[in-house]
Amino acid sequence: MIDLTKKAGFNLSSRHRAERRFQWAGRSAILIALLFLVIMIGTIARDASGVFRQTQIAVQVDLDAETPSSSYGRIIKTALRDMFPDVSTRRDKKRLYSLVSPEGSFEIARMVVDNPALIGGSHRLWLTASDDLDLYLRGKVDTNLSEHQRRISDAEIRWVDNLRAAGHLRRVINWGFLTKGDSREPEIAGIFSALVGSAYSLAVCFALSFPIGIGAAIYLEEFAPTNWVSDLIEVNINNLAAVPSIVFGLLGLSIFLGYLGLPRSSPLVGGMVLALMTLPTIIIAARAALRAVPPSFKEAALALGASPVQAVFHHVFPVAMPGMLTGAIIGMAQALGETAPLLMIGMVAFIVDVPESILEPATALPVQIFLWADSPERAFTEKTAAAIVVLLIFLIAMNLIAILLRRKLETRF
Amino acid sequence: MWLDHVAVSLLGAAAGVAILVTAGIVFSLVFEAIQFFGKVPLNEFLFGLEWKPQTAIRADQIGSKGSFGVLPLINGTLLISAIAMIVATPLGLASAIYLSDYSSKRMRGWTKPALEILAGIPTVVYGFFAALTLAPFIRVTGGQLGLEIASESALAAGIVMGIMIVPLISSLSDDVIHSVPHSLRDASIGLGATQYETIRKVILPAAMPGISGSLLLAASRAIGETMIVLMAAGMAAKLTLNPLDAVTTITVQIVALLTGDQEFDSAKTLSAFALGLFLFIITLCINVIALNIVRKYQEQYD
Numbered sequence: 190m191i192d193l194t195k196k197a198g199f200n201l202s203s204r205h206r207a208e209r210r211f212q213w214a215g216r217s218a219i220l221i222a223l224l225f226l227v228i229m230i231g232t233i234a235r236d237a238s239g240v241f242r243q244t245q246i247a248v249q250v251d252l253d254a255e256t257p258s259s260s261y262g263r264i265i266k267t268a269l270r271d272m273f274p275d276v277s278t279r280r281d282k283k284r285l286y287s288l289v290s291p292e293g294s295f296e297i298a299r300m301v302v303d304n305p306a307l308i309g310g311s312h313r314l315w316l317t318a319s320d321d322l323d324l325y326l327r328g329k330v331d332t333n334l335s336e337h338q339r340r341i342s343d344a345e346i347r348w349v350d351n352l353r354a355a356g357h358l359r360r361v362i363n364w365g366f367l368t369k370g371d372s373r374e375p376e377i378a379g380i381f382s383a384l385v386g387s388a389y390s391l392a393v394c395f396a397l398s399f400p401i402g403i404g405a406a407i408y409l410e411e412f413a414p415t416n417w418v419s420d421l422i423e424v425n426i427n428n429l430a431a432v433p434s435i436v437f438g439l440l441g442l443s444i445f446l447g448y449l450g451l452p453r454s455s456p457l458v459g460g461m462v463l464a465l466m467t468l469p470t471i472i473i474a475a476r477a478a479l480r481a482v483p484p485s486f487k488e489a490a491l492a493l494g495a496s497p498v499q500a501v502f503h504h505v506f507p508v509a510m511p512g513m514l515t516g517a518i519i520g521m522a523q524a525l526g527e528t529a530p531l532l533m534i535g536m537v538a539f540i541v542d543v544p545e546s547i548l549e550p551a552t553a554l555p556v557q558i559f560l561w562a563d564s565p566e567r568a569f570t571e572k573t574a575a576a577i578v579v580l581l582i583f584l585i586a587m588n589l590i591a592i593l594l595r596r597k598l599e600t601r602f
Numbered sequence: 603m604w605l606d607h608v609a610v611s612l613l614g615a616a617a618g619v620a621i622l623v624t625a626g627i628v629f630s631l632v633f634e635a636i637q638f639f640g641k642v643p644l645n646e647f648l649f650g651l652e653w654k655p656q657t658a659i660r661a662d663q664i665g666s667k668g669s670f671g672v673l674p675l676i677n678g679t680l681l682i683s684a685i686a687m688i689v690a691t692p693l694g695l696a697s698a699i700y701l702s703d704y705s706s707k708r709m710r711g712w713t714k715p716a717l718e719i720l721a722g723i724p725t726v727v728y729g730f731f732a733a734l735t736l737a738p739f740i741r742v743t744g745g746q747l748g749l750e751i752a753s754e755s756a757l758a759a760g761i762v763m764g765i766m767i768v769p770l771i772s773s774l775s776d777d778v779i780h781s782v783p784h785s786l787r788d789a790s791i792g793l794g795a796t797q798y799e800t801i802r803k804v805i806l807p808a809a810m811p812g813i814s815g816s817l818l819l820a821a822s823r824a825i826g827e828t829m830i831v832l833m834a835a836g837m838a839a840k841l842t843l844n845p846l847d848a849v850t851t852i853t854v855q856i857v858a859l860l861t862g863d864q865e866f867d868s869a870k871t872l873s874a875f876a877l878g879l880f881l882f883i884i885t886l887c888i889n890v891i892a893l894n895i896v897r898k899y900q901e902q903y904d
Contacts, residue, residue: 219701404617432826555726558726563833580724
């Protein structure tokens with residue numbers, strides 16, 4: 190008789206080594222994936238941290254009652270020249286003026302509107318500084334590079350150091366990033382208009398996809414006859430879930446914009462396209478929620494004389510509701526991060542003003558991220574990272590709500 | 603009673619919307635694509651080796667036709683997807699096997715959701731990371747090794763896309779591995795096999811159809827992905843297998859053709875719909891095959 194134990198035991202240690210190698214491979218695979226996640230979020234958060242605060246520069250301005258607001262730009266220039274009287278050449282003057290953001294004159298105008306008492310006197314006003322000055326102050330400019338390789342010149346660096354020594358610079362929390370619209374100037378650009386565009390689109394998306402999705406789920410789970418039509422719908426929904434998002438954008442471009450003539454770039458069309466995309470997610474989640482309701486609920490209602498529709502709507506639907514809502518929130522979170530289909534229907538416009546209705550041109554937060562990521566200025570890279578952080582915070586919040594909702598309302602039968 | 607009928611028909615109509623969406627996709631893509639193929643012959647589109655959709659302003663200009671050969675785009679799409687699958691398959695499968703067969707319940711409890719986070723991050727975020735962090739890193743590292751690497755390389759886009767689809771592969775494979783009957787596992791362990799031998803010789807062969815289905819779904823996801831390649835892979839349409847080169851994909855060209863100024867009915871604009879139809883058909887075929895494999899497999903053990 191062959192002694193199998195001997196044969197098996199012969200190479201037992203190498204078999205165990207293989208076992209350990211295999212476990213190690215599994216562990217490192219998970220580690221690599223998670224490490225990537227940490228590095229990605231880490232670099233983005235690091236880049237974003239600079240946007241948290243912004244630099245302001247103090248200028249002493251004289252505001253007469255006669256000064257029209259159109260000449261505030263000139264007032265700022267005069268004030269800067271007074272601070273640095275030795276600046277003489279045209280080129281240097283231009284550089285000096287560029288320390289203050291081009292938005293500065295509008296900021297004075299807004300201050301005057303808010304506080305008319307400013308007129309008639311000399312005041313020290315804090316204006317937003319240029320993005321290059323801000324980057325230099327935060328040490329993001331490599332001063333070892335030769336002058337023409339960086340965006341801030343030696344003269345500017347000297348002035349900024351003087352200003353800092355004289356207490357004419359300060360750093361404040363950058364609320365403008367959350368409350369203002371897009372701008373060509375990175376120090377002014379904010380995400381509010383994109384946030385509003387996203388909110389409108391999501392509202393439209395939810396209003397369409399939630400009722401339709403739940404209706405479809407109830408029909409397929411409770412009322413659909415078992416025939417080829419139901420099978421077709423079933424297969425169809427599974428396939429729709431895997432259609433590339435950009436194809437939905439093409440559908441929106443061709444049908445919603447081309448045939449129906451709906452306004453281009455509007456959150457209405459954006460929301461409609463997103464609704465079509467999230468529909469499969471919502472239907473699949475809602476069906477799972479309906480299936481989790483024990484059949485005894487429905488049977489008891491039917492036995493007591495309820496019609497099938499009454500049984501479903503009075504007894505099955507309310508129990509399945511939390512699960513359906515959870516699915517809908519997760520679908521909305523997906524829709525919030527979706528970019529490609531919105532590019533197709535023209536939501537890539539440069540939007541400064543906050544859209545006031547779902548018919549006006551708008552952009553969405555992920556599209557704003559895409560647009561800023563394309564800008565060459567270093568300051569816009571930081572803005573992009575900060576916008577990503579805001580987007581991720583919204584996504585985390587939505588997923589947390591979904592998880593809490595499920596924990597709180599879910600009943601196991 | 604009539605109210606019940608109304609309610610049921612309304613619900614049925616809601617379910618019908620799903621069919622309408624598919625019909626809408628097919629209708630819009632086919633309709634515009636037919637117009638395109640009226641201007642550019644189908645065989646030129648399918649077998650042309652050059653993609654230069656610029657149409658001239660004046661009709662008599664030299665090279666005014668533009669060339670619409672889809673092969674360079676297929677080349678780029680497959681190159682990036684292949685890189686993504688090379689990254690994602692080992693990572694996804696290894697983590698799925700580890701999570702389902704080795705890890706403690708507690709570790710599984712927090713690792714699985716952590717991996718799912720990767721799936722929940724919007725693709726535009728991956729694109730940003732690929733274009734502004736990974737691509738420069740690869741270029742600098744390659745430069746130190748004496749390699750000439752384009753600032754927009756297929757490699758950066760492919761790696762990042764691979765990480766993105768890891769959770770897709772790992773969660774689908776995890777389900778598949780879980781549905782292998784316990785009796786198979788117990789029998790193998792009972793015969794004295796180590797856990798690794800059980801997995802390699804018993805569980806993986808049994809789960810193979812399901813796993814290949816999940817890999818196909820992941821590949822279809824990679825082929826249809828837009829934002830990562832749009833931000834990190836570039837616009838250069840060329841026939842190359844070099845992962846360090848800049849390539850372009852079908853999805854990138856669709857976006858490039860349809861954003862910015864456009865005139866309807868020009869071959870340039872219409873070609874985007876032909877590309878869309880092409881993409882739709884490819885991904886649909888892969889999805890149908892994959893879903894069928896997965897379903898057949900599940901029935902086998904039910």
